[in-house]
Amino acid sequence: MQxxxxxxxxxxxxxxxxxxxxxxxxxxxxxxxxxLQVFLQSWGGLLLLGALMxxxxxxxxxxxxxxxxxxxxxxxxxxxxxxxxxxxxxxxxPQMSIVDxxxxxxxxxxxTGATVLTGLDHLPxxxxxxxxxxxxxxxxxxxxxxxxxAPVLGVGGMQLFRAETPxxxxxxxxxxxxxxxxKALWLVYFGLTVLAATLYFAAGMSLFxxxxxxxxxMATGGFSxxxxxxxxxxxxxxxxxxxxxxLLAGINFSLHYLAIHRRSLRHYFFDSEVKAYLLxxxxxxxxxxxxLIYKGTFSETTSAIRYGLFQxxxxxxxxxxxxHSLNYWPGVLPVLLIIGSxxxxxxxxxxxxxxxxxxxxxxxxxxxxxxxxxxxxxxLPIKLNKRPVPDSVINAVxxxxxxxxxxxxxxxxxxxxxxxxxxxxxxxxxxxxxxxxPGLGEVADNYRSISDPxxxxxxxxxxxxxxxxxxxxxxxxxxxWKR
Amino acid sequence: MKIIxxxxxxxGTSITEILSREAGGDITLVDIDEARLSLLQNRFxxxxxxxxASHPDVLREAGCDDAELILAVTNSDETNIVACRTxxxxxxxxxxxxRIRATQYFAENSSFIEKGLGVDHIISPEQIVTTELQxxxxxxxxxxxxxxxxxxxxxxxxxxYNDGPLVGHHLRELKVHxxxxxxxxxxxxRQGQAIMPDGNTVIEENDExxxxxxxxxxxxxxxxxxxxxxxxxxxMLAGAGNIGFRLAEALEQxxxxxxxxxxxxxxxxxxxxxxxxxxxxxxxxADEELLKMENIDGMDVFCAITNDDEANILSAMLAKQxxxxxxxxIVNRTAYADLxxxxxxxxxYSPKQATIGSVLPKFRTGALEAVHSLRLGTAExxxxxxxxxxxxxxxxxxxxxxxxxxxTIIGAxxxxxxxxxxxxxxxxxxxxxxxxxxxxxxxxxEVVALFQVSAFFI
Numbered sequence: 001m002q003x004x005x006x007x008x009x010x011x012x013x014x015x016x017x018x019x020x021x022x023x024x025x026x027x028x029x030x031x032x033x034x035x036l037q038v039f040l041q042s043w044g045g046l047l048l049l050g051a052l053m054x055x056x057x058x059x060x061x062x063x064x065x066x067x068x069x070x071x072x073x074x075x076x077x078x079x080x081x082x083x084x085x086x087x088x089x090x091x092x093x094p095q096m097s098i099v100d101x102x103x104x105x106x107x108x109x110x111x112t113g114a115t116v117l118t119g120l121d122h123l124p125x126x127x128x129x130x131x132x133x134x135x136x137x138x139x140x141x142x143x144x145x146x147x148x149x150a151p152v153l154g155v156g157g158m159q160l161f162r163a164e165t166p167x168x169x170x171x172x173x174x175x176x177x178x179x180x181x182x183k184a185l186w187l188v189y190f191g192l193t194v195l196a197a198t199l200y201f202a203a204g205m206s207l208f209x210x211x212x213x214x215x216x217x218m219a220t221g222g223f224s225x226x227x228x229x230x231x232x233x234x235x236x237x238x239x240x241x242x243x244x245x246x247l248l249a250g251i252n253f254s255l256h257y258l259a260i261h262r263r264s265l266r267h268y269f270f271d272s273e274v275k276a277y278l279l280x281x282x283x284x285x286x287x288x289x290x291x292l293i294y295k296g297t298f299s300e301t302t303s304a305i306r307y308g309l310f311q312x313x314x315x316x317x318x319x320x321x322x323x324h325s326l327n328y329w330p331g332v333l334p335v336l337l338i339i340g341s342x343x344x345x346x347x348x349x350x351x352x353x354x355x356x357x358x359x360x361x362x363x364x365x366x367x368x369x370x371x372x373x374x375x376x377x378x379x380l381p382i383k384l385n386k387r388p389v390p391d392s393v394i395n396a397v398x399x400x401x402x403x404x405x406x407x408x409x410x411x412x413x414x415x416x417x418x419x420x421x422x423x424x425x426x427x428x429x430x431x432x433x434x435x436x437x438p439g440l441g442e443v444a445d446n447y448r449s450i451s452d453p454x455x456x457x458x459x460x461x462x463x464x465x466x467x468x469x470x471x472x473x474x475x476x477x478x479x480x481w482k483r
Numbered sequence: 484m485k486i487i488x489x490x491x492x493x494x495g496t497s498i499t500e501i502l503s504r505e506a507g508g509d510i511t512l513v514d515i516d517e518a519r520l521s522l523l524q525n526r527f528x529x530x531x532x533x534x535x536a537s538h539p540d541v542l543r544e545a546g547c548d549d550a551e552l553i554l555a556v557t558n559s560d561e562t563n564i565v566a567c568r569t570x571x572x573x574x575x576x577x578x579x580x581x582r583i584r585a586t587q588y589f590a591e592n593s594s595f596i597e598k599g600l601g602v603d604h605i606i607s608p609e610q611i612v613t614t615e616l617q618x619x620x621x622x623x624x625x626x627x628x629x630x631x632x633x634x635x636x637x638x639x640x641x642x643x644y645n646d647g648p649l650v651g652h653h654l655r656e657l658k659v660h661x662x663x664x665x666x667x668x669x670x671x672x673r674q675g676q677a678i679m680p681d682g683n684t685v686i687e688e689n690d691e692x693x694x695x696x697x698x699x700x701x702x703x704x705x706x707x708x709x710x711x712x713x714x715x716x717x718x719m720l721a722g723a724g725n726i727g728f729r730l731a732e733a734l735e736q737x738x739x740x741x742x743x744x745x746x747x748x749x750x751x752x753x754x755x756x757x758x759x760x761x762x763x764x765x766x767x768x769a770d771e772e773l774l775k776m777e778n779i780d781g782m783d784v785f786c787a788i789t790n791d792d793e794a795n796i797l798s799a800m801l802a803k804q805x806x807x808x809x810x811x812x813i814v815n816r817t818a819y820a821d822l823x824x825x826x827x828x829x830x831x832y833s834p835k836q837a838t839i840g841s842v843l844p845k846f847r848t849g850a851l852e853a854v855h856s857l858r859l860g861t862a863e864x865x866x867x868x869x870x871x872x873x874x875x876x877x878x879x880x881x882x883x884x885x886x887x888x889x890x891t892i893i894g895a896x897x898x899x900x901x902x903x904x905x906x907x908x909x910x911x912x913x914x915x916x917x918x919x920x921x922x923x924x925x926x927x928x929e930v931v932a933l934f935q936v937s938a939f940f941i
Binding site for chain 2: 158173174175176177178180390
């Protein structure tokens with residue numbers, strides 16, 4: 001382990017993150033709501049910490065090795081979650097304990113969107129903005145941002161990049177240079193966010209809400225500036241726009257880049273993952289809407305379609321906005337949707353879950369075994385986009401699936417040990433592991449009532465889900481620390 | 484610069500390695516071996532595309548649309564040619580370089596290559612390696628011989644021995660020893676460490692001395708560093724591959740007595756048809772009896788040039804043991820080249836370096852004539868042309884005034900066909916060919932930038 005090099009990179013990333021304190025600082029100064037001090041201290045503190053780590057080691061120029069890469073990613077996310085919690089701890093309104101602050105910050109960065117705060121509508125705007133902003137930064141990944149704007153990471157950048165981007169196949173670069181790829185992805189992300197904010201504003205949100213919600217939509221985060229979430233606006237137009245952008249945020253950003261770069265939409269229609277993604281959404285919406293109409297939850301059919309569609313998209317893309325409280329829905333639907341969130345969005349998107357491509361590969365593998373029973377001597381390669389998928393990828397997907405299930409079960413049991421009832425425990429773990437946000441039972445709206453140990457477990461689970469298990473788990477294995 | 488490299492073989496990989504570490508080399512590497520690609524992708528900051536190098540869809544996927552340069556170095560001449568034609572016709576790629584081995588293609592008139600085959604530049608590594616080996620054979624004692632300015636100037640690396648008159652003396656005494664000859668010692672490596680030479684440097688035994696001089700003076704300077712071997716008459720080559728055959732052909736034309744050993748009878752037969760005076764022997768280069776029978780102890784040079792590094796090294800060592808005066812071996816693996824420097828093999832020659840040296844100038848922007856890698860790629864020697872314009876940092880300045888990076892020396896200048904060994908007050912004029920030695924490769928871009936003409940004047 002090259003600890004000085006790790007310090008250098010970490011220090012640099014922290015300095016970079018400290019800059020994110022400036023916009024809320026400005027809002028605090030503008031609103032004169034007493035949070036100016038909070039953000040000033042956070043900014044100064046982080047800058048100092050980062051400089052202390054970076055300055056003595058800035059001349060280290062070795063290349064990052066594989067282990068350094070994993071350690072940096074995990075340490076950085078931990079440090080980030082802790083330093084992101086600083087403004088919450090320092091602020092007087094809301095008053096938050098350390099565990100609550102870390103939970104909230106981790107939930108933001110991992111784009112989970114689970115909150116321990118209530119009474120959002122009365123909080124200072126700077127704090128509200130800050131919550132939305134950390135979601136946005138976590139969405140495309142702050143390390144990817146670092147790779148994009150600073151070539152300091154060198155060849156090792158690829159290593160870090162891969163640890164942070166979701167999906168089973170991470171070798172497909174858009175451009176030869178990793179910095180260019182990262183830049184392209186962030187530009188697309190930024191562009192779509194600006195577009196979303198503009199359209200939200202045009203559809204009737206206030207400027208502040210429009211920006212805030214565009215952040216959490218594109219990150220598929222789910223934080224809102226209102227307790228009632230999207231239902232606050234009670235506008236079909238806004239709901240439609242939010243649906244559209246959640247849908248886009250759940251698609252591989254490489255495809256968005258290609259669509260813009262080549263000015264054609266054909267890549268979307270030729271991509272088997274996108275097709276599967278849309279099919280899953282369509283089937284789930286059909287079931288949900290039919291059930292809502294059949295059970296007569298809404299008096300009007302249009303409402304059933306409106307809210308059914310919205311909740312399906314927001315849950316499967318792991319965003320977690322609310323347009324209509326699920327508490328009054330037929331009991332099977334919330335469970336069905338949470339199961340849908342295990343599928344999540346496409347690889348290379350900001351969505352959580354296991355990713356469509358993995359589920360698709362698993363199902364095709366199952367299908368292949370059935371075919372093999374019928375044609376024992378057939379050669380049956382698994383193909384994606386007309387190309388055979390290497391066995392190494394398929395094996396990795398199986399390994400991922402096994403760990404996902406194992407993590408889900410064991411963490412749920414741990415949650416029950418920490419004092420949650422069975423529905424709350426399982427749904428809370430599902431909602432955090434998939435970076436979804438709201439769950440069922442006690443955590444249907446917020447996570448206030450969870451015990452402190454439970455919140456720590458959930459914070460860990462969110463990170464586990466965001467880094468797609470492997471990057472975090474590898475650091476926890478004894479073999480990682482042996483030379 | 485967006486570059487597409489076709490073929491992840493030895494040449495393709497080496498060039499990828501060098502260019503991907505430099506700013507501005509955006510490389511997409513194409514090959515049919517997926518495992519090899521994923522290995523390289525993990526090691527370098529590049530993009531890889533899996534597929535057949537000459538197929539249009541593969542080239543399109545590799546980004547041929549907006550690539551500035553394509554380098555076709557697959558194993559097959561024909562794939563390389565078709566890839567270049569495809570790139571020219573479908574994608575209008577500005578610069579297309581192909582490796583072509585078969586000499587039959589060059590035999591036609593000069594426009595055939597460019598117009599007929601769609602290739603702008605041909606690289607022919609075997610040809611380069613053959614020429615360099617020939618020079619090494621003809622210059623006994625030299626470790627490396629590099630041509631500049633169309634062969635008018637050479638850079639030679641030589642190991643100093645106690646029997647050389649200058650060894651143990653200050654460098655400035657060279658002037659006294661050779662009053663009529665101008666030369667410049669550009670670098671000295673002592674036990675692998677670089678020393679910046681000046682007049683007070685004392686040359687010690689086993690120093691590796693790099694110097695530049697006009698070609699006709701090289702022999703005289705070399706004789707200062709060590710007692711020169713007798714001129715070469717008899718040569719034994721092991722391995723009649725592409726290089727072995729070409730080398731034998733070139734050497735027999737210069738009236739050397741050449742023996743060529745080849746273990747494959749068919750190939751030996753084939754080669755013997757085309758060679759006039761060379762004796763082609765069928766057998767194993769590491770066969771002691773055969774070597775003895777063919778008078779190995781009377782050979783001035785034994786040179787092992789099979790495809791197999793290990794066989795080359797062992798047969799060269801055996802030949803030395805049996806009495807060959809000087810033995811050379813081709814070694815592809817860099818690690819081996821380092822190892823055998825300390826054995827009885829006199830020269831380990833790395834064809835990889837030579838190939839890269841021939842390709843690199845085509846990638847570097849600026850007025851470069853030649854770039855050669857030295858010392859396993861840690862140092863470079865370049866030939867740059869000084870062009871006059873108002874922004875030039877070299878023209879009209881004396882050597883003293885040029886802001887050269889540390890460890891960089893101007894070794895020689897070719898001005899209107901005259902070789903000048905510059906002094907600190909020599910002023911560079913328009914169209915001078917300047918030969919520089921750059922001790923640390925990381926400075927190469929600074930050096931190149933000095934010679935760059937500002938964009939307004941192009």
